[in-house]
Amino acid sequence: MAFVVPRPALHAGWRDGGNRASFTELTRAEGPLGMLAYQGGVAAGWCSVGPRSRYSVAQSPRSILRGRDPAEDDDVWLVPCFFVRVGFRRAGLTAELLDAAVDRAARNGARAIEGWPIADTYRAAETFEGREHVFTKCGFTCVARPSPRRAIMRKELAYDPRSP
Numbered sequence: 001m002a003f004v005v006p007r008p009a010l011h012a013g014w015r016d017g018g019n020r021a022s023f024t025e026l027t028r029a030e031g032p033l034g035m036l037a038y039q040g041g042v043a044a045g046w047c048s049v050g051p052r053s054r055y056s057v058a059q060s061p062r063s064i065l066r067g068r069d070p071a072e073d074d075d076v077w078l079v080p081c082f083f084v085r086v087g088f089r090r091a092g093l094t095a096e097l098l099d100a101a102v103d104r105a106a107r108n109g110a111r112a113i114e115g116w117p118i119a120d121t122y123r124a125a126e127t128f129e130g131r132e133h134v135f136t137k138c139g140f141t142c143v144a145r146p147s148p149r150r151a152i153m154r155k156e157l158a159y160d161p162r163s164p
Contacts, residue, residue, distance in 0.1 A: 034046055049077060
């Protein structure tokens with residue numbers, strides 16, 4: 001929810017319990033808002049993925065995607081965050097989630113998919129946005145570096161409507 005709704009609405013939802021209802025409404029209106037990974041029947045990880053136009057944080061004038069082409073917002077998908085549960089970390093689950101997100105974007109007609117991970121040289125609390133080397137491993141390339149600690153990663157997709 002943090003990347004989908006404006007920050008003031010998110011904070012208000014924490015206070016009044018409205019975030020759960022908002023999440024349910026969004027899911028009904030737009031379909032799944034992300035990917036879940038299970039291991040041994042346990043929900044082990046999650047990533048958010050969808051058209052860039054879904055994410056208010058990408059549309060913000062202060063977004064790190066300031067140089068984006070707004071005309072692409074419906075055709076380019078975004079993976080803004082990940083969560084991997086304690087006990088399942090450091091086992092490649094983030095890369096598996098990212099690969100699944102890429103596949104989902106391609107199957108839904110996306111021309112490209114992007115993320116804004118933390119550079120590998122930094123240890124930061126924002127690792128929920130991914131690490132640069134994971135995006136590189138999954139075939140993304142760095143298209144911009146808005147700061148030394150942040151990369152804008154992008155993968156062009158070749159959508160084939162005949163694929164299952």
